[in-house]
Amino acid sequence: MTDIEARLLAAIAAPGRPSSDYDLNPSHPSVRVKTREAGVLVPVWMTGPEPRLILTKRSSRLKHHPGQIAFPGGKVDPGDADAVAAALREAEEEIGLPRTRPRVLGTLPPHETVTGFSATPVVALIDGDFTPVPEAGEVEEVFTVPLAHVLDPARYIVQSRYWQGYDRRYFTVPWGPYYIWGATARMLRALADRMPA
Template identity: 70%
Template sequence: MTRPMTRNEQEARLRRAPDAPGAPSSDFDLNPKVVLPEGRKLRPAGVLAAFRPGASGLDLILTKRSSRLKHHPGQIAFPGGKVDPGDADEVAAALREAQEEVALDPGQVEVLGTLPPHETVTGFVVTPVIGLVHGDFTPVPEPGEVDEVFAVPYAHVTDPERYSVQWRRWRGQRRLYYTVPFGPYYIWGATARMLRALAERVQP
């Protein structure tokens, strides 16, 4: 039986992840027959993959989007969103959105770096920002955007064996996508694809 990693070992692997080799990803990785329009304009966005100390190592902070939202209601997502004019870059956008959505003070986040961008079917190019949360943090969901804030163990989201490929009909076509369910939470689509990219980068 493989010995579980300590929190320090998990942290060390996260610190190496931004510099590990890897290419940009997209919602179309598993659907090579999709023809993307020439000259399409993608809107920049940043999401925060924030890890905090948990019961048996590091835990990843995720949200369940409000069921009242127009786009992606009830889906599992990282804190984050589009880059606003006042944001210096995608990192700043991710930190600002995390503060707005779950009340995470940017001063508590040690930014370890970023992963290659991910293109979504909704026209965003998303930069995943890897961070460590220091100090006490009690999540407070923003009622208009977030129904729930929860944590997933590092060991779950960084284990490639826990990922599966499923499909559904999208715009009349069969669309394949990654999933990495955790308990009652169905983590899929862009969130699962970006986590899958992280999982690849933290392997020994």
């Protein structure tokens, strides 16, 4: 077992509460809606000199969250056994990752989004070569970030923007030209907070 695998397993096993888009906005619960189950893959690619996290840039033509940085994933469909199955299916559809390739280590507590999802982060390792194939209708780009970058709490910045009548605060963890923010950054921050040194 590699050091990063052992640390990720320890993070998954660590106690902690679920994360939420409301964590930094506790005085604004009125916009909450009934949540739908979803699964997102947190794919750690064991390639090159350091592990890297695979993320996507959503197509700018999408109706919801165009151009945003996201994990591969989506809502749990009737044919999915659970959030893990949904995350693996969506990763196959969105980035061409065969659902049998990831070694699933476990899940983090669900993350509640302001858009009405309860998204379960599924942490998995990908060993060996892999050539991402973006799904043209949904994914504009597939890119990687050094895992060490998103596991460092000092890299996170709290910013805000006016949304639905109030200043909404959220985490960001920029990497080069990529503005990683919102639910994706909050789930990554939750993982970073759980990681042993």
